[in-house]
Amino acid sequence: FGVFAAVGAAGSAVGLIAGGLLTEYVGWRWCLYVNVPVAVLAVCGAALVPADRPVARGRLDAAGALLSLAGFAAVVYAFDRAEPFGWGSSEVLAPLAGGVLLLAAFVAVEVRAPEPLLPMRVLVHRVRAGAFLAITLMFVAVFGFYLFMSYYAQGVLGYSPVETGLTLIINALAALAGSMLVAGRLHGRVAPGVLIVPGLLAAAAGMLLLTGLTAGTADVFVRYLVPSMVLTGLGLGCVITPTAALATEGMRGHDVGAASAAYNAAQQLGAALGTALLNTLAASAGAAYRAAHRGAVPDAAVVHGYTTALAVAGGVLLAAACLSVPLVRR
CATH class of the missing domain: 4.10.860 (DNA Excision Repair, Uvrb; Chain A)
Structure with missing residues (x-):
């Protein structure tokens, strides 16, 4: 499962660089077009996957x-x-x-x-439910974080798309290290909660660090962006590995596929909810700041909106850590 998480982190790293290059030199639409040949390669690669054992046909729910x-x-x-x-x-x-x-x-x-489609017995297991909750709330927070860092780097700091991708790659590399060097080595030797809870706390610390930003903050890259990217990446890597293992632990037959699908759906649901919710909070906070501070520079309201949403994201991760303590304890 450490390799599973590492592959995702490596894919993110490649995507960040490729996305930045495509946006800057070809156009942002190519970030969508490029998925067509990637999907074709994935379909061709599926032919190399060993076939499953024949099973009785089920009905689509x-x-x-x-x-x-x-x-x-x-x-x-x-x-x-x-x-x-x-x-x-x-x-x-x-x-x-x-x-x-x-x-x-x-x-x-x-x-x-x-x-x-989803047997309820998959969700009522306390430890498995804790894993689903932890990964969902992690993705709620981290995808809002990615969105704001992209906006902030380009809109406030004036980074190019390539420079923004190279900045975000620090997070992907930290996630790679967290999943392989930390969680991958410790998984099975320590209780899952020993990895999940500190991972959530590390990611929360990385996001809360950014709440100190203002429109005039100096040395942002060294003082804020690098530490934040490292902390959130390490936290993400330490959470994905044990939660992925807990999601399917003890499952048999059809339930393995259902639990695995539910785990992936939890990530996608968290990402979608987090992006929509935190972007809404950032826009509302920015508008309120702009109305209350008529003479402020334009970037002040924007940065205030981002830091407000990141404070909420950090709070989500702290709540996830507190909820995970009793749930993932064996």
Whole structure:
């Protein structure tokens, strides 16, 4: 599982550099176009994967798939609409309530389905639920962090896309080190919580460090960006490895695939919710600062919005660490 996490970190490193080069020298649309040949290579590579043993054909849980998709989409949409309309508006509350109801219906369907998309026994296990919670909240925070660092580096510091990618690669390399050199070596020798909780705390420290930024802060790269990138990367690497192992530990047969899929879905859900929620908070905080400080320089409101959202992200990680202590303890 250390290798699993390291491959993801290595892919992020390559993507950051490639994305910066494409954006600067060809155009940002090529960051989307380039995925087509990558997908073709992945499909060709699938032919080399050993075939599974023949199993009895199951039925597609179409109702569960549609309810989960619609429910999560509605919740993410509600978070995204909060900035222009406000949290108390019907444009936010209606899709949010609808999303919650759809997800409740999803749980009800899964409990009764003969071949559920996600067997509830996968989630009711305390340690496994703790792993899902930890990785979801980690991705809520870290994807908001990536978004703000990209905005801040280019919009405030004036970095080029390539320079921004090279800055963010520090985080990817730290995640590689955390997954291989720390978690990879200690996994199986120490309890999972010994890696998960400090990892969450390290990532929280990296994000909270950035809350001291202002529009006029000097020596940002050395004093803030490098330490923050290292701490968040090490924390991410230390969390992914043990949580990935706990997600499928003790599973058999179809449940292995369901648990693995749920783990990956938790990451994607956390990333989507975190990006929408934290971006909304940053925009709202920036607008409030701009209204209260009419004479402030334009970057002051922008940086205030980022630091406010990063403070919330750090709080999410601290809460995740506190919740993980009793859940992942064996």
